[in-house]
Amino acid sequence: MGRYVVRRLLQMVLVLFGASIILFVSLFVLPGDPIGTAAGERSRDPAVRAVLEKRYDLDKPLPVQYLHYVGRVVRGDFGESYRLRRPVSAYLRTRFGATARLALGAIVLEILIGMTAGVVAAVLRYSFWDVLVTLTTTLAIGVPTYVGGSILQGIFAQKFHIFPRQGGSGSWNLRYLFLPALTLASVDAALVARLMRGTMLESLRADYVRTAVAKGLSKRVVILKHVMRNSVIPVITYVGIAFGGLLGGALITETIFNWPGIGLALYTAISTQDNPVIIAVVTYGVGAFVIVNLIVDLTYAYLDPRIRLE
Amino acid sequence: MTDTPPLIDEAAPPKDAVPAAAFGIRGQTQFGDIRRRFFRNKLAVIGLTMVGLVFLLAVFAPLVAPDDPQAQNLSLTARPPSAAHWFGTDELGRDQLSRVIYGSRIAIVVGLASIVLALVLGVILGSIAGYRGGKADSVIMRTADAFFAFPLLIGAILIILVTGRGVVPVILSIGIFTWAVPARLLRSSILSVREAEYVEAARSLGASKWRIVTRHVLPNSLAPVLVYGMVSVGTAIVAETALSFLGVGVKPNVADWGNMISAGRAFFGFKDYLWEIPSLAVVFTVLGFVFVGDGLRDALDPRLR
Numbered sequence: 001m002g003r004y005v006v007r008r009l010l011q012m013v014l015v016l017f018g019a020s021i022i023l024f025v026s027l028f029v030l031p032g033d034p035i036g037t038a039a040g041e042r043s044r045d046p047a048v049r050a051v052l053e054k055r056y057d058l059d060k061p062l063p064v065q066y067l068h069y070v071g072r073v074v075r076g077d078f079g080e081s082y083r084l085r086r087p088v089s090a091y092l093r094t095r096f097g098a099t100a101r102l103a104l105g106a107i108v109l110e111i112l113i114g115m116t117a118g119v120v121a122a123v124l125r126y127s128f129w130d131v132l133v134t135l136t137t138t139l140a141i142g143v144p145t146y147v148g149g150s151i152l153q154g155i156f157a158q159k160f161h162i163f164p165r166q167g168g169s170g171s172w173n174l175r176y177l178f179l180p181a182l183t184l185a186s187v188d189a190a191l192v193a194r195l196m197r198g199t200m201l202e203s204l205r206a207d208y209v210r211t212a213v214a215k216g217l218s219k220r221v222v223i224l225k226h227v228m229r230n231s232v233i234p235v236i237t238y239v240g241i242a243f244g245g246l247l248g249g250a251l252i253t254e255t256i257f258n259w260p261g262i263g264l265a266l267y268t269a270i271s272t273q274d275n276p277v278i279i280a281v282v283t284y285g286v287g288a289f290v291i292v293n294l295i296v297d298l299t300y301a302y303l304d305p306r307i308r309l310e
Numbered sequence: 311m312t313d314t315p316p317l318i319d320e321a322a323p324p325k326d327a328v329p330a331a332a333f334g335i336r337g338q339t340q341f342g343d344i345r346r347r348f349f350r351n352k353l354a355v356i357g358l359t360m361v362g363l364v365f366l367l368a369v370f371a372p373l374v375a376p377d378d379p380q381a382q383n384l385s386l387t388a389r390p391p392s393a394a395h396w397f398g399t400d401e402l403g404r405d406q407l408s409r410v411i412y413g414s415r416i417a418i419v420v421g422l423a424s425i426v427l428a429l430v431l432g433v434i435l436g437s438i439a440g441y442r443g444g445k446a447d448s449v450i451m452r453t454a455d456a457f458f459a460f461p462l463l464i465g466a467i468l469i470i471l472v473t474g475r476g477v478v479p480v481i482l483s484i485g486i487f488t489w490a491v492p493a494r495l496l497r498s499s500i501l502s503v504r505e506a507e508y509v510e511a512a513r514s515l516g517a518s519k520w521r522i523v524t525r526h527v528l529p530n531s532l533a534p535v536l537v538y539g540m541v542s543v544g545t546a547i548v549a550e551t552a553l554s555f556l557g558v559g560v561k562p563n564v565a566d567w568g569n570m571i572s573a574g575r576a577f578f579g580f581k582d583y584l585w586e587i588p589s590l591a592v593v594f595t596v597l598g599f600v601f602v603g604d605g606l607r608d609a610l611d612p613r614l615r
Contacts, residue, residue: 011452014452014455015455015459018455018456019456019459019460021456022465022468026472139597142544142593142600144548144552144592144593144596146551146552147589150575150578154578154582158578158579245461251464252555267556270467270558275471278467278468282460282467282468285461286460290459
């Protein structure tokens with residue numbers, strides 16, 4: 001296990017290194033004029049240019065620029081937001097809570113809805129409920145988040161006034177949390193349901209299940225203790241990875257529901273061309289995804305001893 | 311050794327072979343099998359019809375659309391659906407029906423082009439990684455991991471921030487941040503096919519590497535990649551419209567479903583048809599591709615049902 005952890009850690013460092021190169025290349029090397037963007041008209045003056053190039057490191061060779069950039073990122077220093085004139089990391093820290101709450105809410109819904117639907121569909125295969133689950137999941141996968149969110153707002157907020165349409169301070173107020181969490185969960189819940197149904201059907205055919213039935217265990221015990229326990233591991237993996245993605249901020253859902261998390265910060269930054277914030281959110285999102293992925297893989301290896309750890 | 315005739319020549323059947331039809335046996339190719347299974351699946355046929363309809367609209371947009379999608383009429387802004395304007399008019403008095411029809415062009419072009427780009431990159435890199443193995447494999451797969459760590463939208467936004475808005479940047483950005491998945495799929499299915507007996511047979515008959523890869527390995531490992539490609543045309547269309555929705559997609563004045571939804575949401579609650587109609591167009595198209603993709607998966611591998 002120890003060697004596996006070390007190997008995975010090394011792999012993670014490699015991935016982060018690659019991702020940072022992609023980020024660096026797309027932001028600094030491809031054509032574009034950061035000085036022009038920052039200074040506007042004044043950038044035509046060569047003296048101003050020289051000062052700004054020095055300040056933003058642009059006069060150094062690229063490898064040096066890259067090392068400086070990585071050094072700053074590792075220390076969590078993303079510079080100052082153009083728009084707010086305050087450090088980006090402090091600003092994003094105030095946004096993290098809202099994103100984490102939304103992610104947790106969405107994950108809970110994904111597990112509850114997805115697993116229930118998947119189990120029902122597998123146990124009652126080819127029944128009305130199975131067909132219903134298949135249809136609903138296909139629909140959920142086909143409806144983009146921004147459409148799904150708008151529809152939920154239209155029905156539950158505009159028409160029946162059950163939930164507020166948008167806003168909330170990003171706190172644990174469930175009335176505000178429910179609609180965005182459901183929007184965010186819809187696609188993944190559908191995928192969890194499909195995955196659960198598939199793995200359940202596979203385990204239902206397994207020899208140990210036939211044995212369990214043959215020795216006279218009740219259907220409930222067989223399903224809960226034998227089938228589900230062995231089908232749940234891929235689902236856990238999937239949900240874990242999805243959680244890593246969610247922690248990076250839900251760009252569209254937060255924008256639609258005006259939910260003050262990291263995704264909304266990114267949206268605001270895109271529409272105001274606040275590059276330091278954009279870079280910080282992307283870096284953070286990629287980091288969160290990679291780290292959660294590692295944790296999931298390690299848990300997976302721990303849960304299922306059959307996985308070879310070489 | 312050099313003048314030994316090949317043991318089996320795949321191209322030419324023995325001269326005295328009797329055509330199967332002579333015995334009243336209908337020739338049955340693998341492709342025919344797949345096609346039969348696909349067309350027996352009702353949902354797949356429905357999906358194909360939906361996709362075909364959108365495709366026709368895109369091709370014949372100038373003939374079908376009642377109006378110029380850019381023609382403004384400022385005395386007739388944001389009107390609800392009527393006999394003159396079936397889908398109403400938008401905030402600049404442009405005919406919504408015509409804009410929805412022309413929007414199908416962007417959706418189809420971006421959806422297909424970006425996925426073709428991703429598949430080409432993925433198939434080339436994935437087959438090198440899977441068949442060569444070793445160093446090439448680790449370099450390619452670690453690169454894929456790095457790209458995989460970027461959510462599609464975020465990666466696409468990065469590229470578009472640099473290149474500016476437009477159809478080509480959207481295609482490139484979606485393609486570049488999608489290739490990693492088909493590359494992985496292809497690599498793992500090549501790994502399982504590579505050791506198959508028929509590949510070993512081809513190798514022992516002296517077939518060249520190129521022939522083995524293109525004739526034996528790829529045809530037998532492409533199925534998951536094709537299914538993925540079909541479903542992800544829908545995903546790419548969603549991404550394209552989402553980018554427009556966020557203000558980093560195609561140019562804002564272009565007749566595009568994402569642009570229309572984005573502009574229409576300003577009228578949420580009182581002129582809902584402005585965002586509902588283009589949303590329906592997106593859902594219709596994406597569902598079409600999902601149905602076709604699911605049907606293709608079941609047809610290619612009936613065991614998966």
